[in-house]
Amino acid sequence: MKKFLAFSIILIIVISGCKKTQEYNLQFNINNLENGTAYLQTLSEDGMQTIDSAAIVEGKFSFKGSLPEPLFVYIKLSGKPRRIGLFLENTKIFVDGHADSLENVRISGSPLNEEYKQFKSLLSAYDNRQQELQQQYIEARKVNDTSTLNKIDKLWDLLDRQQNEMVLQFISQHKNSVISPFIITQRLIYSLNVNELDSLVSIFPAELENSIYVRMLKKRVQTLRNVEIGKPAPEISLDDTMGIVRTLSSLRGKYVLIDFWASWCGPCREESPNLVKAYERFHNKGFEIFSVSLDTQRDKWIEAIQKDHLTWTHVSDLKGWQSAAAGLYGVNAIPHSVLVDPQGIIIQNNLRGEALIEFLDTLFR
Numbered sequence: 001m002k003k004f005l006a007f008s009i010i011l012i013i014v015i016s017g018c019k020k021t022q023e024y025n026l027q028f029n030i031n032n033l034e035n036g037t038a039y040l041q042t043l044s045e046d047g048m049q050t051i052d053s054a055a056i057v058e059g060k061f062s063f064k065g066s067l068p069e070p071l072f073v074y075i076k077l078s079g080k081p082r083r084i085g086l087f088l089e090n091t092k093i094f095v096d097g098h099a100d101s102l103e104n105v106r107i108s109g110s111p112l113n114e115e116y117k118q119f120k121s122l123l124s125a126y127d128n129r130q131q132e133l134q135q136q137y138i139e140a141r142k143v144n145d146t147s148t149l150n151k152i153d154k155l156w157d158l159l160d161r162q163q164n165e166m167v168l169q170f171i172s173q174h175k176n177s178v179i180s181p182f183i184i185t186q187r188l189i190y191s192l193n194v195n196e197l198d199s200l201v202s203i204f205p206a207e208l209e210n211s212i213y214v215r216m217l218k219k220r221v222q223t224l225r226n227v228e229i230g231k232p233a234p235e236i237s238l239d240d241t242m243g244i245v246r247t248l249s250s251l252r253g254k255y256v257l258i259d260f261w262a263s264w265c266g267p268c269r270e271e272s273p274n275l276v277k278a279y280e281r282f283h284n285k286g287f288e289i290f291s292v293s294l295d296t297q298r299d300k301w302i303e304a305i306q307k308d309h310l311t312w313t314h315v316s317d318l319k320g321w322q323s324a325a326a327g328l329y330g331v332n333a334i335p336h337s338v339l340v341d342p343q344g345i346i347i348q349n350n351l352r353g354e355a356l357i358e359f360l361d362t363l364f365r
Helices: 111-142 146-173 179-187 194-201 212-227 265-285 298-307 324-328 353-363
Strands: 024-033 036-043 049-055 060-065 071-077 086-087 092-098 107-108 237-239 246-249 256-259 288-292 313-315 337-342 346-349
Touching: 036 298, 049 060, 049 071, 060 256, 086 092, 086 111, 107 237, 111 179, 146 179, 179 212, 179 288, 194 212, 212 324, 256 265, 256 298, 256 353
Parallel strands: 024 092, 256 288, 288 313
Antiparallel strands: 024 060, 036 049, 036 071, 071 086, 092 107, 237 246, 256 337, 337 346
């Protein structure tokens, strides 16, 4: 089950006391907007973090300060569910629009936002087509039209590939702009393999080395490199359901399937019978399962273990997607599994169903 966050970052911004001479001056004029408060926010691992606020008076408000580098930010308006997203850079930026159509605000005075506008324009055709296919899929499911459902699946995959090609082309044409690494963090960071991502990051010039978005991408590459096949499996040390610390290394000498899952994950629960089958068949031959849950509710976690008859080692820090172990292994979707040999070396990734049984059969012949 995919993690639906476009991306998450750890960001600390010090607005006051910044010694930069350049400043940003973000001016808003939103017609028909009631008086209230506007919040300047950025996305972090803990969700939206407010870094400044301003009073809204007759539709007008502003933010001033200085940034060490351009940053994508969000403007939250009191009483409005929709946020305005834009690039903040050290220049004078004007935002005009209407309170009833915040998605159509006009942004001027900012070269980066002009570039981003071009990108969104290219993207809109694909987004519109995806919405059409999604609606057709919903209608076909209502009548169980499997033929149409299969056709839509193929069309969706084709459209997805075409969209990614467009995104990659745009990035290659704007490789000197911070907008490109930002777009990768938004749309490609979890869909590319480590070599593809590493190759893409290498196109950016030295001037972007310190961009938070380039740093995010490099961190992702390093994380994936650390858990490649042939690498020692990073240690995991977490509490089990009884609060007793269990370590991955304690199972050294056996083949171990590290299973990332959660009680709320439908595909994970569907995979449970396959894991039970593999465990019953190969456990006495030297096979173990070390399940790491991305749950946040202890009772739901334990209930799922009991209901699915999962009789092996289970651990969790109950932090959901903030799980330290999941971060260590670069997990962005579940179910996710890593197979480790008796020496603690990673030998396979994401074996499921019959593929897992067949692979284990070759190991224990």
